[in-house]
Structures are given as C-alpha cells and as structure tokens.
Amino acid sequence: MSKVHNFSAGPAILPASAIEASIQALQNFSGTGLSLIEVSHRSKEYEAVVTEATQLVKELLNLNDDYEVVFLQGGASLQFDMIPMNFLNEGKTAAYLNTGVWAKRAVKEAGFFGNVNVVASSEDKNYSYIPKDYVIPADAEYFHCTSNNTIYGTEMFEFPESPVPMICDMSSDIFSKPVDASKFAMIYAGAQKNMGPAGTTLAVIRKDLLATVTRKIPTMLDYRVHIENGSMYNTPSVFAIFVTMHTLRWIKSIGLEAMEIRNKEKADLLYAEIDRNSMFKGTVAVEDRSRMNVNFVLNDASLEDEFFKLCKSHNLSGLKGHRSVGGLRASMYNALELESVQALVNAMQEFEKSKA
C-alpha cells in the first residue's frame, strides 16, 4: 500500500527504527525467548532499557549531576497536579504563563494547592501569539511555561530570565532542537509527540527543587519516591519506555543540532507555501510560528471539505485542526520526513491551480 504521510498532532509519527525494534521485541525480547510485554520489569534485560533511556535523556539535554530523570505515568496532565503538589506551599504563589488550553489547565490545577499569578496570557486573541513583556515576581515559588502550544501552533524560541525556578512543559517540542537545560529547574513532557508513544511521561528535575513543601505528599505523587526507585517504584509502562528508548537512540544518531536544521527546513517549506499560495493563510503571529504544529486556514472556509478530500486522495493524514480552533494543522514532529511536507505543498499547489 502507498505511504501515508502522518501529520497527526499526537500520538504521532515515530521513527521506523523504533517501530521495527518494538515488533522484534514483541516476538523475542533481548534474547529471552519471551515477548517484551511478558517479562518482569525487574529482569536485568528490562532494567537495561530504563537505564539506557534515562542515560540518553541526560546526554541529549547535557544534564549535570544537579538533575534527576524519571519516567512516570499519567501524561503531562498529571504533572499539572504533581508540580504544585510537590513545589507550591499553601498560601504561597506560583507564576504561570497562559499560552493555550494546556497552559490554562496547568493554571487551574495549581489553584488546588496554592495561589496562582498568571503573569501574561494570549487568550484575548485565541492564543495566536506568545506574550513577550511580562514580569515574573521574585517572590513566586516557581514560574511555569509551555514551550510549544500544540493546538494553536505557537512556540517559544526564547525563554525569559526568570528570577525564580523555571518549569517548562515541553511535551510537543522536546528534542526537536538543542535546549539549554541549565535554564530550567524542571522540564517535563508526555512522550507521545517527539519522543515516543503514549503511556509514559518524562520528568527532569533539579534536585534543589525537591523537599520544598511542607504538605504530606501521597507516595505515588511524590517525585522523590520515583527518583529513589529509578522510575521503578511500581511497575512502569514497560512498552512505552522501550519505544521511547529506541526513539531517543534515533534522535541521538541524528543529533539535536541536525534535528533543528531538519525541522526548520520542513517548517520553512510549508510556511513559505502558506504565505505564497493565494488560497491559504497562517493563523498565528509570524515570529511565534511553531516548527512542530503549523496552523493555517483556507481564505474561503467553504472549500475546506474539498481540500481535505484532496489531501486524503494524496495519502495526507491527520491535517484537521483541533476542534477548538478549526482549519488545518500540520504537525511535523521529528520523525516526519521532508518528502511528506513536500507532498502537502504539492497538494496545496494542485488545489490552487484547480481553482484558478
């Protein structure tokens, strides 16, 4: 069957090498004669997987010994709760930047545990830009931001100089480019975009952030427990961490500098066509355009269904915009090839000609 070009927003396209390794491991994991999903998570063969995945994160983010790396469950959404539960004392205030639905959910959850100061928001313009001029109060417990807004297609290319520990949800652009991790006290990401399949969540935590709250934290929600147990306090999401490890191997084989060039090339190609093509237009502030999620619309919205049909006939999949914004969205995570973006550009040009 012909190749499907996968522009899904997440779960999303993964490198072929990681999928092939998963299929092989489901048949016979690491020479055990058993399937990956039938072996003990405490077998030496599987412990090696978690160890390597952890090590690859440390290498790719160039982390020093001040940081701990754990794989958790529950997605970024559970982190919205665990972060204030672990780092925000009752009566104290945390600063949040509101750049989209997920950022806003993080704000809401922090409110269960302490006070929240929303330092800036782009909700006034349906999150079509990243606020730039805001002040992070020096007495906040931490500052929380979202580096890439999957639904709206905006991305932070610069981060503020924060006077307090900076925590970033990098779910949808982690490992898409080099990051100066030393600027952050915590980085976290649901795996299911640039890093692996659904089912595991990465958390990178600077040690001095731990043990800063006075409340009693339930065991499974306490970062220290997961750190002390090397992501194995209870049975981890075995398969998801395995695929993530192989995806990280693939990312390392390319390198983050090369990955950024690759992702920039894809984004440049598509944004150039959006700006050139008389049928389409972009929806977000040009300087904040995400390289991961490209949001655009047809100038004549009544032609949308027709364009989606054309896309389908060209095996272009996953291009429908999120229900809260409509239009089109092309998600172009690490594993998406330039040829897939070219196929989309070709379809846009064909559509324009057909209407000329």
Added chain:
Amino acid sequence: MSKVHNFSAGPAILPASAIEASIQALQNFSGTGLSLIEVSHRSKEYEAVVTEATQLVKELLNLNDDYEVVFLQGGASLQFDMIPMNFLNEGKTAAYLNTGVWAKRAVKEAGFFGNVNVVASSEDKNYSYIPKDYVIPADAEYFHCTSNNTIYGTEMFEFPESPVPMICDMSSDIFSKPVDASKFAMIYAGAQKNMGPAGTTLAVIRKDLLATVTRKIPTMLDYRVHIENGSMYNTPSVFAIFVTMHTLRWIKSIGLEAMEIRNKEKADLLYAEIDRNSMFKGTVAVEDRSRMNVNFVLNDASLEDEFFKLCKSHNLSGLKGHRSVGGLRASMYNALELESVQALVNAMQEFEKSKA
C-alpha cells in the same frame, strides 16, 4: 528456539492471540496504513478499541448500569491514593484488611486522607493466611480488601458480607474465575497479570460511590472526570489498552467458568506435587492457597540454587520467590498452559529422583 515456560509474577504471560494482534497493529493498525502507536487516540479506529475493551469488561463482570468502567494510568499504586481521595472524607474512617505488602501500602496511603481501621491482619505470620473472623464497622466509609496476594500466594475465595461499600484490589486474580461483581462498590486491577500488559489500570466503580467527599479533587485524580470522558480525558495508554482489549476477547472466547476450571486444574496439579514430593513444601495455609501464585520452598534451602539451575535447563522461567519471602513462586495466570505446569512438575520429580 524451544518454548520458554513463563511463570513470571507480572508483567506476565499473555495469550498468543493478543501478542500477534499487537504485532500486526504495530505494522498497520486497523487498515489505516499507520502503526498503532502513531495514530490519534481520537481516531474512530482507536476509539473503537477503548469502547470494545470497556464493553468486554461489562460483559465479563455482568455489570448493570449502576457501574462505570474506566481505564486509567499509574497502576494499582495510584488507586491506593485515588480511592481515599475520592471516597474518604477527612475525619472519617475507612476499614482495610491487611493481607500483604500491597494491602499495607493501600492502608498507608489512606492515612494521608482520613482515618484507617485495620480490621484484621496476617502480618504476624508473614501474610501466610487470609484472616477470617473480623468485624467491619458499620460506620466505616468503605471496606478495602485484596483478593489475591501475589507476593505470598494467598487468595480470598470468599468475601465478607460487608455492611459498607466493599472495594477490592483484584490486580492478580481478576478474570481468573467468575466474580459476583454486585457484591462490590469498586473493583480495580493493574492490567499486567491476568488482563494485559503493564501501562493501564482498570477501575469499575458503582455510581453511588461518586461525589461522596467534600474535598476538592485535582482533575486527573477525580474518577468523575475520567468517567465523563470515557477514559479519554487526556491521551490514554494507547498500546496497553489495545493489548488488554485483545486479551479480554480471548478471555471471553474461553469464558470465566471454563477459565476457572482451567486455572483450578493447573493449581491442583502443582499443589498435589508439592504435597507429594519429599523435597518441597508449601508455605501458606492450605485453605488460602492461591491458584494464581503458588509459593513453595525446598525442605533443604541449600539446594535452591541447584533446583533453579535445573529449571533453567528445562526453560522454566520466572520461578524465583519475591525478595521479601524467598523460596519459589510459580505464577500461573490465565494464559499459562497446563503443559507448562506439567513441565515444572516433571522437573520437581526429576530433582527428587536425582537426590534419592
């Protein structure tokens, strides 16, 4: 390569049909041309998986409309927190039966949220039996028990008549036999034993139990949120639910009555050999012997390593007892075939003869 007999305690042996379906879906999921782990969890093809898995649970447990079924993340360990968070008001008391390490962890977590009354405990004899004579206070918010104790090899074959809602952790014997679900207000289980791979957790909740606490519950930890969103409040553990759905299909194809006969036959075969063989002895009260996890020791512990070597040479895997009890443990979940138990019995007889 010769077949490995998989006696792992969990993650554990799964039906071949579920593993084959997973391999096929990693190559091309439901005719999409994409891998199972690359498609949107909101695609109609994947939503059908979650719907069918939910429906199969309802059928197998014969649930009426009083019950809701959800698939969550975080294992049974996160349920130890979510249960008291959702059902135990501060200042109120919940009753717990302490039959093992996992039950004790559940007790500890409940203490973060309210008072705990441990109605009975078998900790005095290293959890080698199930306490029988205890009183569940009529003013408790709920009664919590653990139907099968994986580490110790004990199983509850009868449940008390509880004057308050009964909540049961069935992680290691769910779907191994018919259960009268109407006796329970809640049943939950980490998937990675009888039901699927690691990464998803089943919760079956009677609706009248919901909304009984006054505390504010963080969104991701509120059962109502997951129920209202059909297990899709955020991205679920896609792969794990897929394999679980196929495992449930296989369980249904056999039927729970037949499954019980099959599991009883395996357990009878092994316990009979333990009792007959002069080299071995069982470690738990005969009437509480689990059909899922068979714990036993060598009368001469110094021969243990030698017996493990023999097991290995016969491709008998995963027989080491949990580090907290030592000895041997044969986990014989649904998917383990009688021939694997026979292979273990043969090895035990061979060992006895070699020492005669």
